[in-house]
Amino acid sequence: MKMFENIPKELTNVVVTGKSGAGKQPRIDVLVSEFQLEQLSTGNIFRTYLGKFNEFGYDDDLGIFWDEEEDSFVSDDEISKILETTDPDIILGMKAKYFVDRGLFVPDYITNELFKGFFSQRNFRGQVLDGYPRTLSQAKFLLELLEENKSDIDFILWVENEDNMIIERTINRRICPECGKVYHLIYAPPNDGKCKVCDTEVIQRSDDTEEKIRSRLKEFSEKVIPAMEFMEEQGVSIAKVPGHLEEFTPENVRKSVLGAINEIYK
Ligand SMILES: [Zn+2]
Numbered sequence: 001m002k003m004f005e006n007i008p009k010e011l012t013n014v015v016v017t018g019k020s021g022a023g024k025q026p027r028i029d030v031l032v033s034e035f036q037l038e039q040l041s042t043g044n045i046f047r048t049y050l051g052k053f054n055e056f057g058y059d060d061d062l063g064i065f066w067d068e069e070e071d072s073f074v075s076d077d078e079i080s081k082i083l084e085t086t087d088p089d090i091i092l093g094m095k096a097k098y099f100v101d102r103g104l105f106v107p108d109y110i111t112n113e114l115f116k117g118f119f120s121q122r123n124f125r126g127q128v129l130d131g132y133p134r135t136l137s138q139a140k141f142l143l144e145l146l147e148e149n150k151s152d153i154d155f156i157l158w159v160e161n162e163d164n165m166i167i168e169r170t171i172n173r174r175i176c177p178e179c180g181k182v183y184h185l186i187y188a189p190p191n192d193g194k195c196k197v198c199d200t201e202v203i204q205r206s207d208d209t210e211e212k213i214r215s216r217l218k219e220f221s222e223k224v225i226p227a228m229e230f231m232e233e234q235g236v237s238i239a240k241v242p243g244h245l246e247e248f249t250p251e252n253v254r255k256s257v258l259g260a261i262n263e264i265y266k
Helices: 024-036 042-056 076-083 088-101 108-120 136-148 163-172 210-233 250-264
Strands: 011-018 036-041 127-130 156-162 173-175 182-183 237-242
Touching: 011 024, 011 210, 024 036, 024 127, 024 156, 024 250, 036 042, 042 088, 042 108, 076 088, 076 173, 088 108, 108 136, 136 210, 156 210, 156 250, 163 210, 210 237, 237 250
Parallel strands: 011 127, 011 156, 036 127, 156 237
Antiparallel strands: 173 182
């Protein structure tokens, strides 16, 4: 691998960022396979904790755990008593479910707590962080957590893409609700509105409307960019890669990612 000779053989942790729909996943795949890292995505963290809590089987209203006057959860001891468990994963799962059930924005301190629980089980190492940090306070929390645990972020991989390209790609996206295959109305159209694999009618995800994409793009500029800039100020290097390649092949994606990383180690 002489071409990319500057890159260290082993990495500790990498943060991957980019606008929603920029094309992060194929780049994450490269990091995972080249450096034996594991993908740690916030979506997966939430699903895991929610799953554990659902399995635990507490069906009463979760409002009992929220102290309206204090505008926060009651103490963990009290939660533990009501749920009749001391398992921290179940307590975290309840907190996540409280916000998700109500369709509320999950506050940073909860996301941080969930993230920390998951990350600690992986010894704060060997992860590609995907979807975290997304705010300045999450970025601060992350850097402190790494310092406390003598771990590190090697660099941020930033997948760049133009707004109009993301919008065009997303509003034309259709998925098969049965097998999950993804289509694009112009570049990879389904067969007369039906999935080529299983013949099910394809659908547009409710998140894929122009209005929702624009709001995600706005959130990226207002919240994620300041978080990344803060990390850079604190000494974390940023490797930028294009989300759009003239010829999109696995080998080109790989070269583009490794080339950008190689540059920061020069
Ligand atoms: Zn299908």
